Amino acid sequence: GENVEQHPSTLSVQEGDSAVIKCTYSDSASNYFPWYKQELGKRPQLIIDIRSNVGEKKDQRIAVTLNKTAKHFSLHITETQPEDSAVYFCAADSGGSNYKLTFGKGTLLTVNP
Amino acid sequence: DGGITQSPKYLFRKEGQNVTLSCEQNLNHDAMYWYRQDPGQGLRLIYYSQIVNDFQKGDIAEGYSVSREKKESFPLTVTSAQKNPTAFYLCASSHWTVEEKLFFGSGTQLSVL
Numbered sequence: 001g002e003n004v005e006q007h008p009s010t011l012s013v014q015e016g017d018s019a020v021i022k023c024t025y026s027d028s029a030s031n032y033f034p035w036y037k038q039e040l041g042k043r044p045q046l047i048i049d050i051r052s053n054v055g056e057k058k059d060q061r062i063a064v065t066l067n068k069t070a071k072h073f074s075l076h077i078t079e080t081q082p083e084d085s086a087v088y089f090c091a092a093d094s095g096g097s098n099y100k101l102t103f104g105k106g107t108l109l110t111v112n113p
Numbered sequence: 114d115g116g117i118t119q120s121p122k123y124l125f126r127k128e129g130q131n132v133t134l135s136c137e138q139n140l141n142h143d144a145m146y147w148y149r150q151d152p153g154q155g156l157r158l159i160y161y162s163q164i165v166n167d168f169q170k171g172d173i174a175e176g177y178s179v180s181r182e183k184k185e186s187f188p189l190t191v192t193s194a195q196k197n198p199t200a201f202y203l204c205a206s207s208h209w210t211v212e213e214k215l216f217f218g219s220g221t222q223l224s225v226l
Contacts, residue, residue, distance in 0.1 A: 036215075043219050044217050046215065089155060093212065099146075099169070100171065102158075102172075104155055105154055106153070
């Protein structure tokens with residue numbers, strides 16, 4: 001089955017700096033790669049996603065890049081703000097199923113004022 | 114926050130007891146999912162259902178059971194066969210497949226007495 005590795009497990013940055021979280025996946029048939037943000041005590045929410053026919057996608061201060069050959073994708077957050085502090089999860093679909101998402105173990109991002 | 118409701122927020126299980134976690138959605142979504150969240154482990158898929166009266170095992174289904182008698186409801190039973198049930202359980206739904214945004218409930222924290 002699909003295996004998703006996520007690094008780093010914790011990341012601390014100063015407000016205004018950039019943050020990068022990286023994920024690798026094992027199933028070459030995976031086509032969909034979402035990122036979810038979970039603030040403390042709250043439910044996970046989708047912040048951005050990318051499909052395999054696209055190499056990069058941006059939404060204001062966040063961007064995701066995908067390298068299908070290397071089977072890795074990354075989340076980039078620019079001009080970080082304290083409200084960006086949360087746990088971020090990457091995920092990949094299982095190529096053989098439209099209903100299975102495999103999540104990484106999460107990255108705790110702390111933005112220091 | 115509305116749309117998908119989990120109850121109770123906290124639940125305690127005695128040795129040998131089965132307990133049922135409730136998940137209801139009013140989003141008219143076809144697909145529903147149960148995830149287990151352990152600290153540092155990400156989200157792991159327990160069961161999912163694409164349509165009423167049909168469900169499939171996820172990656173960690175042993176010791177759990179589900180039913181999908183109504184489109185709106187997807188209850189999860191943690192049986193006595195689940196030897197390590199202490200975890201945070203998240204229910205989610207999507208309109209059709211995981212390539213559409215997953216909407217998560219607020220979760221149930223299950224602990225063993």
